[in-house]
Amino acid sequence: MKEYQLLGKKDTRSGFGAGLLEAGRRNKNVVALCADLIGSVKMDSFYKEFPDRTIQCGIAEADMIGIAAGLALSGKVAFAGSFAAFSTGRVYDQIRQAVAYSDTNVKIAGSHAGVTLGEDGATHQILEDIGLMKMLPNMVVLNPCDYNQTKAATIAAAEYMGPVYIRFGRPSVPVFIPEDMPFEIGKALLLSEGKDVSLVATGHLVWEALEAARLLEKEGISAEVIDIHTIKPLDGEAILRSARKTGCVVGCEEHQFNGGLNESIAQLLVRNEPVPMEFIGVDDEFGQSGKPDELMVRYNLKAENIAAAAKKAISRKK
Amino acid sequence: MTDIIELKRIATQVRRDIIRMVGGASSGHPGGSLGCADVMTALYFGHMDLDPEHFDRKGRNEDMFFLSNGHISPVWYSVLARRGYFPVKELGTFRRLGSRLQGHPSVHDKLPGIRQASGSLGQGLSVGIGAAIAKKMDGCDKLVYTLHGDGELQEGQIWEAVMFAGAKHVDNLIAIVDVNNLQIDGTTDKVCSLGDLEKKFEAFMWKTVTMDGNDMQSVVDGLRKAKAETGQSRPVVILMKTHMGFGVDFMQDDNKWHGTAPNEEQVAKALSQLEETLGDY
Numbered sequence: 294m295k296e297y298q299l300l301g302k303k304d305t306r307s308g309f310g311a312g313l314l315e316a317g318r319r320n321k322n323v324v325a326l327c328a329d330l331i332g333s334v335k336m337d338s339f340y341k342e343f344p345d346r347t348i349q350c351g352i353a354e355a356d357m358i359g360i361a362a363g364l365a366l367s368g369k370v371a372f373a374g375s376f377a378a379f380s381t382g383r384v385y386d387q388i389r390q391a392v393a394y395s396d397t398n399v400k401i402a403g404s405h406a407g408v409t410l411g412e413d414g415a416t417h418q419i420l421e422d423i424g425l426m427k428m429l430p431n432m433v434v435l436n437p438c439d440y441n442q443t444k445a446a447t448i449a450a451a452e453y454m455g456p457v458y459i460r461f462g463r464p465s466v467p468v469f470i471p472e473d474m475p476f477e478i479g480k481a482l483l484l485s486e487g488k489d490v491s492l493v494a495t496g497h498l499v500w501e502a503l504e505a506a507r508l509l510e511k512e513g514i515s516a517e518v519i520d521i522h523t524i525k526p527l528d529g530e531a532i533l534r535s536a537r538k539t540g541c542v543v544g545c546e547e548h549q550f551n552g553g554l555n556e557s558i559a560q561l562l563v564r565n566e567p568v569p570m571e572f573i574g575v576d577d578e579f580g581q582s583g584k585p586d587e588l589m590v591r592y593n594l595k596a597e598n599i600a601a602a603a604k605k606a607i608s609r610k611k
Numbered sequence: 612m613t614d615i616i617e618l619k620r621i622a623t624q625v626r627r628d629i630i631r632m633v634g635g636a637s638s639g640h641p642g643g644s645l646g647c648a649d650v651m652t653a654l655y656f657g658h659m660d661l662d663p664e665h666f667d668r669k670g671r672n673e674d675m676f677f678l679s680n681g682h683i684s685p686v687w688y689s690v691l692a693r694r695g696y697f698p699v700k701e702l703g704t705f706r707r708l709g710s711r712l713q714g715h716p717s718v719h720d721k722l723p724g725i726r727q728a729s730g731s732l733g734q735g736l737s738v739g740i741g742a743a744i745a746k747k748m749d750g751c752d753k754l755v756y757t758l759h760g761d762g763e764l765q766e767g768q769i770w771e772a773v774m775f776a777g778a779k780h781v782d783n784l785i786a787i788v789d790v791n792n793l794q795i796d797g798t799t800d801k802v803c804s805l806g807d808l809e810k811k812f813e814a815f816m817w818k819t820v821t822m823d824g825n826d827m828q829s830v831v832d833g834l835r836k837a838k839a840e841t842g843q844s845r846p847v848v849i850l851m852k853t854h855m856g857f858g859v860d861f862m863q864d865d866n867k868w869h870g871t872a873p874n875e876e877q878v879a880k881a882l883s884q885l886e887e888t889l890g891d892y
Contacts, residue, residue, distance in 0.1 A: 353775065359737020359738045360744065366670075391727065395718050
């Protein structure tokens with residue numbers, strides 16, 4: 294298998310911050326909105342360089358989404374960011390009407406997504422945001438896997454005309470996507486070729502899937518690893534091609550089974566290539582306080598869990 | 612500027628359009644539409660700086676209008692069509708399958724004049740603020756207008772937006788509140804009292820203007836006065852007293868007509884009270 298080099302550890306939210314700054318430098322119409330979390334969401338470098346293009350909305354996320362829509366329909370590229378729990382679920386109706394249905398060029402930024410937000414607990418650890426966002430017609434859903442990819446995804450979101458949800462996280466996680474790797478919305482990355490099982494992962498779980506492939510290789514199992522940075526539109530072709538080759542799939546994400554990447558893959562497979570599939574994710578429960586790594590273990594999101602699921606999927610092949 | 616007599620003639624035709632559209636679709640919201648026919652006519656026929664022949668969603672170098680209480684779409688559609696944004700005969704498609712004139716305003720089929728969907732209440736002020744900020748960023752000195760129902764002010768997002776606009780000195784924005792004191796379940800006082808709106812807006816650092824929304828002279832004067840108050844570091848709100856259903860005696864001040872369509876007989880009775888001034892669609 295192809296070895297992915299660990300280039301260091303960084304938080305994906307800082308990748309967003311770097312991407313936003315770069316997008317702002319490339320296009321003067323890029324504006325940023327935040328609801329009292331500029332530092333946490335890493336909009337601070339953009340704010341420092343473009344104070345006149347940054348709008349501090351106060352703790353008023355619904356208003357923030359509406360203002361973003363008004364700016365966007367006037368010709369701006371409006372990034373509206375908060376913790377994912379508050380930039381999606383809290384303002385779902387605003388996003389539905391003012392962004393998705395109105396087709397405004399708003400980029401919803403969701404930071405601190407998933408259980409790896411850590412100690413703040415379930416109120417802040419949204420595990421439903423991908424489902425909420427992918428259900429909306431017109432909405433592109435991005436969930437990049439590391440710092441470099443999040444930066445590239447943010448720049449791509451700014452260049453794309455239309456509503457985008459971009460999800461990222463709080464903790465420092467491995468950086469392994471090369472800085473110069475091109476990012477194309479809707480185009481999955483085949484990170485590692487294999488023949489026995491397809492590990493189809495998104496976000497923080499991509500690194501875990503690569504680690505799982507290494508564990509499986511020691512047991513003589515060849516796993517293919519696909520990075521789905523775009524959950525919608527889903528690169529169905531890449532997933533089906535892999536499923537036809539390996540004959541079984543494991544979906545991996547830091548999200549509820551309901552509404553997540555697993556559900557999208559399952560729908561795709563059932564309709565086109567019904568092969569055995571196992572799910573890695575959270576099964577209809579809320580998160581809780583704890584350290585990010587402890588929570589990854591508690592919710593069965595680690596490489597070891599993926600490797601076990603892979604073996605189960607392989608055993609179910611006819 | 613169109614004169615008062617001409618504005619009244621247009622508003623009468625707009626009221627006929629409303630009755631015929633809602634009656635024709637057997638659904639829709641005539642009450643608030645009739646109550647706001649005067650201000651909508653005054654805004655679109657003289658007060659706002661517009662370019663109907665070259666509608667551009669971005670609204671560069673022109674005034675922009677956002678209808679926050681999207682259910683009074685009939686009055687907006689009528690005024691837009693009468694002003695030349697789209698053919699008047701299209702009013703007959705209101706609420707029908709495949710129509711650009713959706714029950715609540717939509718940008719989906721790119722109906723000229725509509726910049727943003729509305730229907731779920733409480734969102735239009737925020738959107739208007741965004742458009743107003745964009746104008747400031749772009750160095751455009753035109754204004755943004757929003758229209759709201761008074762019942763709509765019960766939505767929390769409205770007060771987020773009111774607080775923001777006051778705090779951030781969004782002074783190129785005029786919000787108009789249709790104060791008819793009625794909503795679906797009864798009077799606003801009974802359902803959830805709005806209290807003293809003038810004091811509330813002033814406390815949020817807005818400039819308030821009042822006018823009689825069913826007296827064309829008062830409307831024209833009130834809009835001018837509000838415009839004169841812009842650019843002075845405060846957003847401006849017009850508290851516009853109206854009668855729901857104004858112009859049709861059996862509909863006036865009766866909240867039953869918030870969202871009820873008149874039957875054929877009621878349509879005929881209503882039209883008999885409204886002169887056909889510009890020709891029906």
